[in-house]
Amino acid sequence: MKKALTLILSLALMLTCFIVPAFGAKAASAPSAELYLYVGSPIALSDGKTLPLDKNNPGLVPVIYQNRTLVPLRFISEYFSAEVSYDEEANAGVVKGKGKTVQFPVGANYYLLDGEQITLDTATQNIEGRIFLPWRALCEQVLGLSVEYQD
Numbered sequence: 001m002k003k004a005l006t007l008i009l010s011l012a013l014m015l016t017c018f019i020v021p022a023f024g025a026k027a028a029s030a031p032s033a034e035l036y037l038y039v040g041s042p043i044a045l046s047d048g049k050t051l052p053l054d055k056n057n058p059g060l061v062p063v064i065y066q067n068r069t070l071v072p073l074r075f076i077s078e079y080f081s082a083e084v085s086y087d088e089e090a091n092a093g094v095v096k097g098k099g100k101t102v103q104f105p106v107g108a109n110y111y112l113l114d115g116e117q118i119t120l121d122t123a124t125q126n127i128e129g130r131i132f133l134p135w136r137a138l139c140e141q142v143l144g145l146s147v148e149y150q151d
Contacts, residue, residue, distance in 0.1 A: 095138075
């Protein structure tokens with residue numbers, strides 16, 4: 001029992017310390033090109049300020065799913081000045097920015113970039129009514145930013 005409790009507490013501590021930052025060119029309306037997210041935390045850090053990932057759902061946090069960090073589509077996209085909408089008919093999040101339109105169908109392991117299908121290594125998820133997708137795919141492949149992971 002003592003070993004199990006120690007293992008659970010150690011795992012919880014490791015997950016709360018996992019930092020998932022993204023670095024990229026400063027977007028026109030973004031306060032900073034650096035944005036730090038923490039797996040299991042409902043806030044992001046930018047320019048020394050904390051930002052809620054979702055004002056309407058304070059429990060919303062980045063998660064690890066199939067060895068990938070999934071983040072909320074709307075928060076990341078809007079932070080880096082892209083427009084976000086939801087296509088109810090296609091059950092997909094839509095991101096418009098930098099002259100391109102990208103559609104992320106919920107539950108699919110691909111996205112559509114101006115109509116071209118591009119494979120994701122982990123399917124887009126609906127978590128608490130929000131679209132979550134792999135952090136690296138959104139930032140690097142869609143928004144043109146770089147992603148770095150730190151312990």
